[in-house]
Every structure is written in structure tokens, then in C-alpha cells.
Amino acid sequence: ETTSKIFAALISIDEANGTDLLSDESKFKQAKFAIYKARHDEKDDFSDGKDKEKFINLALKAAHVSKDDYEKALNSDRAKELLDAWFASYDVASISGVPAFVVSGKYLINLSAASSIDEMAKIIQELLDK
Known part of the structure; x- marks a missing residue:
């Protein structure tokens, strides 16, 4: 859930700025790679997923987004729309x-x-x- 919120907020910022999500300037892409590197390359499990603040701060720092801008973006209509769509598809995506x-x-x-x-x-x- 935390990752979804981060990604939805950053995608909404990128879209508002007209930034392509595949661009190196994409805040979404910057955060995504920082999270990947921390988790897979550095083996950081963020205290078994319990240290949400550290996780959020890592993503926001990599994307150069302040906590205030993150909160505003997270409360935007676009971020809410993305989260609603993602959460609605969760049951299908969780089939393994x-x-x-x-x-x-x-x-x-x-x-x-x-x-x-x-x-x-x-x-x-x-x-x-x-």
C-alpha cells in the first residue's frame, strides 16, 4: 500500500509537469529505481516492511520531492483515481x-x-x- 501511494503521487506530479514516465527526469522513475536498488542491491528490507518512514523518505529524496509536495500530490484527484484503479485490480493481481x-x-x-x-x-x- 505504501509503495502504491508513493507511485500514485509521483505519477500525478509527473503528469502535471508533462514528464514522460520513462524519462530520466520522471520522479516516478527516480523513486522506482531507488527502491529497487535499496531492496535488491543493498538488501534493505526496511525493517521487514515496518519502517515506512524510511521507505517513503528514500523514495522522496531520490525523486527530489518534499514531504509537503508528496502529501499534496497524494491527495490529488489523479492520485486517488490511480489508487482506486490499482486497489480494484488487486484481487486479480494477487493470484499466484x-x-x-x-x-x-x-x-x-x-x-x-x-x-x-x-x-x-x-x-x-x-x-x-x-
């Missing part, structure tokens, strides 16, 4: 499981048989050629 690949409507690929993407492509091609 092992993906299944069916080729030609009749061959179910055993994923453990493929040790790489190239191997998976080879298996698919062999099944398509049958």
Missing part, C-alpha cells in the same frame, strides 16, 4: 501459481525440462513442428 505453457492447444510444457529461455524456445519450436 506456476505458469503453464500450452502449445498448439494440446502440449503442456513441463517447465522443469527447460533450464533456460533458449531451451524453452527450442521445446516450443519442436512442439510446433509436430
Whole structure:
């Protein structure tokens, strides 16, 4: 929920400024990469997700956004619209499981048989050629 709020606020700021979300100037992109780096490269779990202030401050610092501007953006109609849409789709997004690949409507690929993407492509091609 915290990440969604940060992203919704920063996307609303980017959109208001006419900044493309893929641009290096995008506040959303800057925060997203800072969070990724902290979590995956530096293995920071933010006290197992309990240190929300540290998490928020990291994202805002990376995006060069003040806490006041963040709060204003978070309360904007656009951020609320994004959050409503994201939360409404949460049930669908939370479905988890092992993906299944069916080729030609009749061959179910055993994923453990493929040790790489190239191997998976080879298996698919062999099944398509049958």
C-alpha cells in the first residue's frame, strides 16, 4: 500500500509537469529505481516492511520531492483515481501459481525440462513442428 501511494503521487506530479514516465527526469522513475536498488542491491528490507518512514523518505529524496509536495500530490484527484484503479485490480493481481505453457492447444510444457529461455524456445519450436 505504501509503495502504491508513493507511485500514485509521483505519477500525478509527473503528469502535471508533462514528464514522460520513462524519462530520466520522471520522479516516478527516480523513486522506482531507488527502491529497487535499496531492496535488491543493498538488501534493505526496511525493517521487514515496518519502517515506512524510511521507505517513503528514500523514495522522496531520490525523486527530489518534499514531504509537503508528496502529501499534496497524494491527495490529488489523479492520485486517488490511480489508487482506486490499482486497489480494484488487486484481487486479480494477487493470484499466484506456476505458469503453464500450452502449445498448439494440446502440449503442456513441463517447465522443469527447460533450464533456460533458449531451451524453452527450442521445446516450443519442436512442439510446433509436430
